[in-house]
Amino acid sequence: MTPREVVREAVARLRAAGVASPEYDAAELLAHVLGTTRSRLGLDAPELTADQAAAYDALVTRRANREPLQHLTGTTGFRYVDLQVGPGVFVPRPETELLAGWAIEHVTRIEQPVVVDLCTGSGAIARAIADEVPAAKVYAVELDEAAHGWAARNLAGTGVELRHGDMADAFPELDGTVDVVVCNPPYIPLEAWESVAPEARDHDPHLALFSGQDGLDAIRVLERRAAVLLKDGGVVGAEHADAQGESAPAVFAATGRWRDVRDNRDLAGRPRFVTARLAASV
Structure with missing residues (x-):
């Protein structure tokens, strides 16, 4: 699946789980898996590898279980x-x-x-x-x-x-x-x-x-x-x-x-x- 397709599916899963910001979280998690930032995330890039897709699916599952996004990425921004x-x-x-x-x-x-x-x-x-x-x-x-x-x-x-x-x-x-x-x-x-x-x-x-x-x-x-x-x-x-x-x-x-x-x-x-x-x- 392409990045756009996996993000679309993840958004639906997170929204159904009651996550407050499903679009943002889905993109942040994919950027984390791909080693980039959300602002540089290319949703029209080639398909994910099997390992990337599996890693992303596991993180989305954890987020759907309401584990904090920042715990999954390991970082958070605060001012500068x-x-x-x-x-x-x-x-x-x-x-x-x-x-x-x-x-x-x-x-x-x-x-x-x-x-x-x-x-x-x-x-x-x-x-x-x-x-x-x-x-x-x-x-x-x-x-x-x-x-x-x-x-x-x-x-x-x-x-x-x-x-x-x-x-x-x-x-x-x-x-x-x-x-x-x-x-x-x-x-x-x-x-x-x-x-x-x-x-x-x-x-x-x-x-x-x-x-x-x-x-x-x-x-x-x-x-x-x-x-x-x-x-x-x-x-x-x-x-x-x-x-x-x-x-x-x-x-x-x-x-x-x-x-x-x-x-x-x-x-x-x-x-x-x-x-x-x-x-x-x-």
Whole structure:
């Protein structure tokens, strides 16, 4: 069969399986098998070899079973960098690029900025900041052992200082010296288990997904730790679920430690991440 024919068949299989982006995924998987990129994929090329067709069919079957596309290709793009991902690490979402962009915008205004990325996961945000702001000193921490291993791969050679540990007491030597704290914490309420897409629920580490009955437990920990890490006037940004556009900012507003508490929307107009500035000490 030609590339066009196998992709057409794969699209139908993926759509029937409930995959959200069957055309994109089918093309990405074929490009992966052929060792090229989706943009360079020639659907009018000669027929696939038997080995290529078999390899593609196996990947399409796995994707139809809702295994994440990025686990099958082994990589994902995040802003201007490519990350290695696979089983055991949360696959960074496009929406998180907005949070990273917010952090980068603040960091570029500061001479020799210090940045801490809590719950770094794959290392996506820390890697993007180090890539786009070479003058920044970036620190990152991850609790999950498997995810920490992926972060170590992605942050190797970047200058980012990565540690394996809990964000609740991370980097005590930096207390009161940090300019920007950024975090993509777990934020899904335990009661929302059934509503989570199979790609995330069945393949992403639960430590990166669920955070107490209301989904805000990790954000409460973040608020407390960021208040200690940041210097006066330092800023924090944290992603949250689109249903938490009021409750996530309220975590910060309720303590009296923060000013300029506001929520920020994604490109689809949905509440996506909260930002706040540490008030000056009295």
